[in-house]
Amino acid sequence: MNVKDRIRSKLPEWRERTARLVHDHGSFKVADVTVEQIFGGIRGVPIQVSDISYVDPMEGIRFRGYSIPEVLKLLPRPETGQYPLVGGLYYLLMTGEVPTQEEAEDIEVEWKVRSNLPDHVFQVLKAMPRYTHPMTLFSQAILALQTESIFARRYYYGIHNKADYWEAFLQDSLNLTAKLPVLAANIYNLKYRDGIYVNPEPNRDWASNFAHMIGKEEPDYADLCRLFFVLHSDHEGANVSAHASHLVGSALADVYLSCSAGMNGLAGPLHGLANQECLRWLLKIREHFGRVPRRDELQVYLESALGKNEIIPGYGHAVLRVTDPRFTAQAEFAQRFMPEDEIFRLAMLVFDILPSLLIQQGKVKNPYPNVDAINGTLQYHYGVKEFDFYTVLFGLSRILGLTTHITWSRILGKPIERPKSLTTKILEEMIDRE
Numbered sequence: 001m002n003v004k005d006r007i008r009s010k011l012p013e014w015r016e017r018t019a020r021l022v023h024d025h026g027s028f029k030v031a032d033v034t035v036e037q038i039f040g041g042i043r044g045v046p047i048q049v050s051d052i053s054y055v056d057p058m059e060g061i062r063f064r065g066y067s068i069p070e071v072l073k074l075l076p077r078p079e080t081g082q083y084p085l086v087g088g089l090y091y092l093l094m095t096g097e098v099p100t101q102e103e104a105e106d107i108e109v110e111w112k113v114r115s116n117l118p119d120h121v122f123q124v125l126k127a128m129p130r131y132t133h134p135m136t137l138f139s140q141a142i143l144a145l146q147t148e149s150i151f152a153r154r155y156y157y158g159i160h161n162k163a164d165y166w167e168a169f170l171q172d173s174l175n176l177t178a179k180l181p182v183l184a185a186n187i188y189n190l191k192y193r194d195g196i197y198v199n200p201e202p203n204r205d206w207a208s209n210f211a212h213m214i215g216k217e218e219p220d221y222a223d224l225c226r227l228f229f230v231l232h233s234d235h236e237g238a239n240v241s242a243h244a245s246h247l248v249g250s251a252l253a254d255v256y257l258s259c260s261a262g263m264n265g266l267a268g269p270l271h272g273l274a275n276q277e278c279l280r281w282l283l284k285i286r287e288h289f290g291r292v293p294r295r296d297e298l299q300v301y302l303e304s305a306l307g308k309n310e311i312i313p314g315y316g317h318a319v320l321r322v323t324d325p326r327f328t329a330q331a332e333f334a335q336r337f338m339p340e341d342e343i344f345r346l347a348m349l350v351f352d353i354l355p356s357l358l359i360q361q362g363k364v365k366n367p368y369p370n371v372d373a374i375n376g377t378l379q380y381h382y383g384v385k386e387f388d389f390y391t392v393l394f395g396l397s398r399i400l401g402l403t404t405h406i407t408w409s410r411i412l413g414k415p416i417e418r419p420k421s422l423t424t425k426i427l428e429e430m431i432d433r434e
């Protein structure tokens, strides 16, 4: 069944469940909010219900209820690769069901048909100064594509039945995600390969076409792209990029406007930029020793860094309390395809030593690695050495999740978001009255 029909078949059940919750349990109290939480980034306050993915502190991300190892095992693969077709992952996110081979390939075909980029997008990219950050270009290009929004056009000409909005959002989502590999590869080529243009090839899947267009032809790198794009596609609905795009979308802004907003959040150093910091840190250690250090040498180095209260990039997490399964999946990939790589060996040596030192230090809530502790290591091995570009890779994948959240928000008729802000005086008076 194609993705649209599958969603249509599921829609009545989900609408009814949501309506029943609001109707029968509308006054049920989910949480209290403390002053500390208000001043602390709304940390841990449930503000969103989304069934696309969920981060369990002790288990990590589950996509539509499936853990990372399950997703990697169950999703269909291309004939030529050992990791899943990203089209299959998109089908799973959108419908909640593991696709058949045919259903996964159908999405890949939909993407090929819709992958053409209008000329004005190239013009926008070329008009920017050479030193523009690739994430700025990525967000701008998505915004430039807004001219193509089917929802914006239909709304202007008068679809006003809310129950039908989702179909235009799904079309926009398929169109935008179809264009992402061409878009990202063009930004890479513009920045780092003298602006050459490489056509996508009709016989390649979404991920391997990206690898091909940036000039990385090793079959293992195409598999790394498949793995990376699956792993980074979503991390539940309340992180900065997901929430930013949801918020913008709640004003009925279309998929392009919403995803561009999400990418602007992802471009922040506390969110998507962290992965380049981790690789930089590992390279600094290798440079310091002139080679991969011995275990005892690294132990002393790390103890000294922690003694100076340095933050070790790639370790800790706001929600997770175990090793990030996305770290584990990429470590397994590296063990299989590049076990002798020096930076990978160094990353694994850090993994061997650091958690117990962080536990001894007693400050950090999660002493284990997050996905960023290894992301850059693998890209670097395959020659993608332009650190600035790593967040675009992340964004290319994350838009799969963002567009799914946005489409399902329209399916469920979620209203415009409007929380409340207080003044300091009002807050003080509320406390005094207690």
Ligand code: CMX
Residues within 6 Å of the ligand: 271, 274, 310, 311, 312, 313, 314, 315, 316, 317, 318, 319, 363, 364, 365, 366, 370, 371, 372
């Ligand atoms: N190295 C050393 N100390 C660390 C640390 C690390 N990697 N992570 C946290 N700590 C320290 C904090 O600085 C804090 O110290 P103080 O009490 O002196 O201020 C203490 O441990 C408690 O912090 P926490 O509650 O465990 O961590 P937070 O939830 O506040 O922050 C995170 C989480 C990820 C921002 C933080 O662990 C960090 O900065 N890690 C390094 C950067 C990184 O890897 N970022 C990528 C995050 C990936 C993602 O979000 O997906």
